[in-house]
Amino acid sequence: MSVWPSIRGRWKQGWKDSTRGSLQQPQEDYEALRDRCLKDHCLFEDSSFPATQSSIGSGPLLQKLPPHLQWRRPPELHSNPQFYSAKAKRMDLCQGVVGDCWFLAALHALTLHQDILSRVVPLNQSFTENYAGIFQFWFWHFGKWVPVVIDDRLPVNEAGQLVFVSSTYKNLFWGALLEKAYAKLSGSYEDLQCGQVSEAFVDFTGGxxxxxxxxxxxxxxxxxxxxxxxxxxxxxxxxxxxxxxxxxxxxxxxxxxxxxxxxxxxxxxxxxxxxxxxxxxxxxxxxxxxxxxxxxxxxxxxxxxxxxxxxxxxxxxxxxxxxxxxxxxxxxxxLTPGLLSFEVGQKWMYTMQEGRWEKGSTAGGRMKSSWQNTFWKNPQFLLSIWRPEEGRQSLRTCSLLVSLLQKPRHRCRNPKSRLAIGFYVFRVSKHYNDRRKLPAEFFWANAPLSWPEVFLKEKEVNQELWLEPGTYLIVPCASEAHQESEFLLRLFSRKHILYELGNNSRVVYSKEIVEQNEEQNEFFTKFFAKYPEINAIQLQKILNRMTWSSLGSKQPFFSFDACQGILALLDLNASGTVSIQEFRSLWKQLMLYQEVFHKQDSSRSGLLDWVQLQAAVMEAGIVLGDDVCQLMLLRYGGPRLQIDFVSFVHLMLRAVNMENVFQNLTQDGKGIYLQKPEWLMMTLYS
CATH class of the missing domain: 3.90.70.10 (Cysteine proteinases)
Known part of the structure; x- marks a missing residue:
């Protein structure tokens, strides 16, 4: 056990009364708690998610636990604990005894996007600088990004091995701590048993x-x-x-x-x-x-x-x-709605509205043919939609994405308690301007344009619709009447206005979102439609056509020789060309290299010196020793031993390729054996 004293966290705001069936995320002041611990020279202990069986749960998971379970902090488990390391390979996490493969599968996908990962996992946390045994993570929780604060006590067996998520690098603990934060958000580790990848995706991104x-x-x-x-x-x-x-x-x-x-x-x-x-x-x-x-x-x-x-x-x-x-x-x-229909280069309107199905008033259930149908009592949203580039009179169909999420009705994540939900879409006269809810007679006389084939007990149901410009009614509902829950309705389209109908009728204001790199995506799509395989000349045209936003006024120029070198590194089948799949991999790497180059180029000269190069290479996930780094400056740098962005790209691509070859061929991590044709291929062509 730690010899440090401890401080227990207290909620600033407790959970909302569960009798209303609503969940209110409590808030803890991470910085205040950390500063208090540092001042008192103690380690944080989270009393709201204690190091006891109550945080693990009371179900079948208990049967999987090792005897004599203990809780330990990372500094007690390893002599050099690290929170996160860019040097480690992305896929370093392994599932423990919790049946949360859905969570881990989503998390591994998250690691492929460093910027998204850092939104969920603040990567500046550590076990050295300002360490107080307290860590913070962020999740998209029903329309809002919420922080979750935990202490770093983790369940281990008698040998000091983590019982739940662990890393292949025994001194890395970000995955185990993130799982603990997600378990706290969900209620317990037991509440992570069984789930859908889609649920974790939404919680990680809000997508x-x-x-x-x-x-x-x-x-x-x-x-x-x-x-x-x-x-x-x-x-x-x-x-x-x-x-x-x-x-x-x-x-x-x-x-x-x-x-x-x-x-x-x-x-x-x-x-x-x-x-x-x-x-x-x-x-x-x-x-x-x-x-x-x-x-x-x-x-x-x-x-x-x-x-x-x-x-x-x-x-x-x-x-x-x-x-x-x-x-x-x-x-x-x-992460951008237009990609659902593979449209590029467009702006989108995004609307998010909270609602509630309440017994006796707005919990109308699904449409039924009997006279007792209470469907009309459900919340109703009036939607006007059109194509902005062609005005309201255009007859071309418009893309509309509708997402309906139900909020949990209890403190703990429990998929079994979810309602079966869905939504209907009706066409309404464009002259309708009443703000009152449409009566039961409307639904007797009008068939829906879209309706749920099956009501699903999922956290989220969504559908992409293609509608003519006009006025529509969206009615979210549960499968049965009198079932209570809160919900979140999200809409994405080129341009729309949404009204909630009823006594408290109001306009639901939308915000505009723009797809990232929309112009570049559009250019790529058109270019590769014309050239499925591109050579060095065409690669040069693409790279010099792009706007490198992070590099400011120091826009790079890719010479033909540079593009030949890049193509040789990508050209796996030795055809002299690269496909869209190979280029896609390159483009993701270029976006990363652009960010790390810009971060280290503090003088905005467009050049990196030896110290900056070593830092940039390390941040991009490659470790080069001092001697090797100096040699790389001699090989790829200019007369003053400084390297520009194009040369940095070439260096990084070669380093990544050579590291991959070594990892693929080594049996023990110490050395490899290459036959002569393989040696010539790797050293001469690449």
Missing amino acids: VTMTINLVEDPSNLWDVLTQTTYSRTLIGCQTRIGERVQENGLVDGHAYTLTGIRKVTCKYGPEYLVKLRNPWGKVEWQGDWSDSSRKWELLSPKEKLLLLRKDNDGEFWMSLQDFKAHFVLLVICK
Whole structure:
């Protein structure tokens, strides 16, 4: 146990009375509690989520716990504990005894986007500077970003090993602490048992999820994956219901993260591959394109070296055909609504409105054919929608995304207590300007344009609709009358106005959002439609066409030689060109390199010196020793031993490639053996 004294946290505001069926997130003042601990030379103890069985729960999870469970802080578990490290590989987390693979699958997708991860996980926290045993995380909780404060006492067994989420790097603890914060938000660790990837996606981002049923064998699945992985999305998937590990290595009823896609060139033609990760950190697919598959011999030596990694780390490749055969759901979380319909270069209006189904007044239930139908009593929202670039008279259809979320009715996250929810959409006369709710007679005489085929007991249900410009009525409801809950209605369209009808009728104001890099996305889409494979000249045109917003006035110029060098590093099948999938991977790396270069270029000279280069390389996830870093300045820098952005990009791409090759070939982390053709391929062509 720690020899430090402790201070117990107190709620500034408790939970709201649960008799109203509403949940109010309590608030703790992180900075005040931390400063108090530092002043009193003590470590924080969270009395609202104590280091006791009450925080774990009282259900089946208790049966999975080791005997003599203890709670320990990271400094008691490791001599050099770290909160987070950019040097570590992204996929470093492994699931514990809690059945929260859905949470881990979403979290692994989150790590692919550093900016989104840092919104949830403040990365400046540590066990050294201002350490007081207190940490803070942020979650999107029903329309608002809320902080969750915890202490760093974690459940361990007698050997000091973490019982729940752990890292393959034994001194990293950000994943375990984030899981604890999410358990606190949900009620307990027990409340994380069983869930949907989509639920965690929403809590991590506030984005909108779209679920594709793979059983229906969508013919455009590769196009969907190409569009989504090219943009800012998080992607998860799920296998068929069951409780066993199949002979092919897949786990029944299990959530996975989709971490990448790749079109490869085999001797017999193209093959479409997807890359997945098991949150367990082990147990992998054993079929075609698995680590031990002979299919890899069909690729060029370079492509095989850079894609195949023979580690039992839970990450593996499989063909798109096998993916559709063995997985049932694909969950895509979009951070910008236009990407749901793959439209680019547009502005969107976003509206969010809270509502309530209340017994005796607004809990009307679904539409029924009987005279006792109370459907009209549900909350009603009047929507006017049109295309802004063509005015109100345009007859072209408009894209509308409707998302309905229900709030939890109890203190703890309990999917079983959720209502089955959905929403109806009706067409209304454009001349309707009354602010009173439409009466029962309206619904007798008008059929809905859209209605729920099935009412789902999910946290969120959503649908994308294509509607003609005009006036519509949206009616969110539960499947049965007299069921109480609060809900959140979110709308996205090019342009709309929303009114809530009723006694307290009011305009629901919208805000405008703009898709990030909209002009660039539009350019990429058109360019690759014309050139599915691009050479060095076309790559140069693309890179010099882009606006590098973080670099200010020091806009880079990519020479033809530089583009030839970049293309050689990307060209896995040695064709002299790169595909849209290969370019997409490059573009994500360039966005990261732009940010770290700008951060270290404090003088805004457009150049980095030795100290700045070492810091930038480390922040981008590569560790170079002092001697190697100096050699890189001699190789890639100018006469004054300073490096510009284009040379920095070339250096980073080569460093990443060489590190991947080493990791793929080494058996013990100490060395590798290359045959002569492989050595010549890596040293001469790249």
